[in-house]
Amino acid sequence: MNIPSIDIDLWSDDVLANPYPAYAELRALGPVVYDAERDVYILSRYDDVRSAVQDWEQFSSASGVGVGEQGNRFGGSGILTSDPPRHEQLRKVMNPPLLVRSLSAHQTFIDEVAARMVGDLVAKPSFEAVSELAQPFSIDVVSSLAGFPEEGREHFMRWADAGFNIMGPDNALAQEGFAGFYEMFQYCFTTLTPDQLADQGLGRQFYAAGDVGNVDADACPGLVMAVVWAGMDTTVNSISSSLYLFGQHPDQWQRLRADRSLLQSAIAEILRIEPPVQRFTRVTTSEVDVSGSTIPVGARVVLLFGSANRDERRFDQPDVFDITRNPVDHLAFGRGVHRCVGASLAQQEVKAVLDQFLDRVETIEVREAEWRRNNSLHGLERLVVSTS
Numbered sequence: 001m002n003i004p005s006i007d008i009d010l011w012s013d014d015v016l017a018n019p020y021p022a023y024a025e026l027r028a029l030g031p032v033v034y035d036a037e038r039d040v041y042i043l044s045r046y047d048d049v050r051s052a053v054q055d056w057e058q059f060s061s062a063s064g065v066g067v068g069e070q071g072n073r074f075g076g077s078g079i080l081t082s083d084p085p086r087h088e089q090l091r092k093v094m095n096p097p098l099l100v101r102s103l104s105a106h107q108t109f110i111d112e113v114a115a116r117m118v119g120d121l122v123a124k125p126s127f128e129a130v131s132e133l134a135q136p137f138s139i140d141v142v143s144s145l146a147g148f149p150e151e152g153r154e155h156f157m158r159w160a161d162a163g164f165n166i167m168g169p170d171n172a173l174a175q176e177g178f179a180g181f182y183e184m185f186q187y188c189f190t191t192l193t194p195d196q197l198a199d200q201g202l203g204r205q206f207y208a209a210g211d212v213g214n215v216d217a218d219a220c221p222g223l224v225m226a227v228v229w230a231g232m233d234t235t236v237n238s239i240s241s242s243l244y245l246f247g248q249h250p251d252q253w254q255r256l257r258a259d260r261s262l263l264q265s266a267i268a269e270i271l272r273i274e275p276p277v278q279r280f281t282r283v284t285t286s287e288v289d290v291s292g293s294t295i296p297v298g299a300r301v302v303l304l305f306g307s308a309n310r311d312e313r314r315f316d317q318p319d320v321f322d323i324t325r326n327p328v329d330h331l332a333f334g335r336g337v338h339r340c341v342g343a344s345l346a347q348q349e350v351k352a353v354l355d356q357f358l359d360r361v362e363t364i365e366v367r368e369a370e371w372r373r374n375n376s377l378h379g380l381e382r383l384v385v386s387t388s
């Protein structure tokens with residue numbers, strides 16, 4: 001099958017703010033399209049994206065999971081940017097403390113942070129949900145779990161934004177991101193020494209694994225950086241998107257208030273319709289057939305999670321926000337060996353925040369909403385809401 005070339009720039013300002021119409025065009029064109037400008041193949045349909053993320057042998061992460069070659073040089077051989085067996089070794093260290101049963105020990109703490117923050121905000125006539133809630137909540141929860149000191153936390157959002165921007169093509173956002181990424185790298189690899197990490201936190205556990213030889217000692221700062229890079233800004237987007245979606249769909253909010261057993265299904269639907277991570281890439285290790293189209297060996301392939309989750313071939317009326325849908329097979333966390341290691345924590349955070357709103361407010365109204373521009377993420381830059 002011929003692979004059509006496209007002239008849509010998925011990383012243009014307009015598409016980054018609202019990528020969904022462009023994704024629908026790509027899905028209609030065929031299973032694979034080629035972007036000559038950036039020299040990448042793009043998969044946009046659910047079945048194809050899902051098969052590719054599950055096939056690490058043909059779709060490798062080891063040459064980076066960003067688009068531009070410059071950004072990919074910075075990934076090193078970290079958890080996100082390695083293949084088994086190296087990846088397996090890193091995963092074995094990061095997985096256990098982020099499993100549901102380990103996280104249950106932190107349930108009370110996470111609920112208390114949510115109760116304090118949401119309680120203060122709903123008492124105000126209106127509030128800005130990104131900077132006043134989603135960001136401080138996620139930074140507080142994840143930094144405490146990781147055992148990060150207070151000093152430095154004020155930079156985490158800027159660094160993560162930069163980190164996800166350098167994963168785009170070599171455009172202006174990526175260029176601007178390199179300075180912030182470098183600061184994050186310096187902090188994790190040089191400034192933050194193991195003795196500054198709290199005793200019981202994730203960070204110390206990573207270093208302890210290095211001390212006993214479960215992982216190369218030089219991989220430990222990289223695991224710490226994975227938490228700063230991937231562990232907060234992602235969840236921030238889910239929290240603010242959830243308030244946006246319920247503000248825009250008051251019937252769905254009332255439905256959830258009437259039946260709180262729908263909360264897990266609602267969170268899956270929020271992640272399906274507004275996945276914070278929109279796209280990562282892989283490199284083919286052999287010639288690969290994707291639904292009848294042949295991608296050559298050594299090609300960089302963009303996997304559009306945001307498009308797969310809206311594929312009409314998989315989800316009925318995919319642009320409709322329906323909290324009863326329970327789309328457990330959404331691809332917001334990826335799938336296969338690289339499936340998000342923080343997925344349970346992220347969902348626990350979103351649930352803690354929504355539980356507080358459910359306890360306290362009957363209505364959520366969106367006053368102002370502005371979508372951010374980031375090469376890999378989709379979420380709100382600013383969201384003013386009032387509740388009653």
Ligand code: HEM
Pocket residue numbers: 053061065079080081091142226227230231232234235238275276277280305331332333334335337338339340341342343345346347
């Ligand atoms: C709603 C929030 C989140 C979303 C949507 C999300 C999304 C993703 C996705 C799509 C991947 C797969 C990458 C790939 O296939 O190449 C991933 C991997 C990863 N995520 Fe998350 N993530 C979230 C929260 C978190 C949290 C809370 C943490 C840590 C505390 C975290 C840490 C990581 C790490 C370290 C990886 C790499 C795993 C690997 O390559 O084996 N993420 N995430």
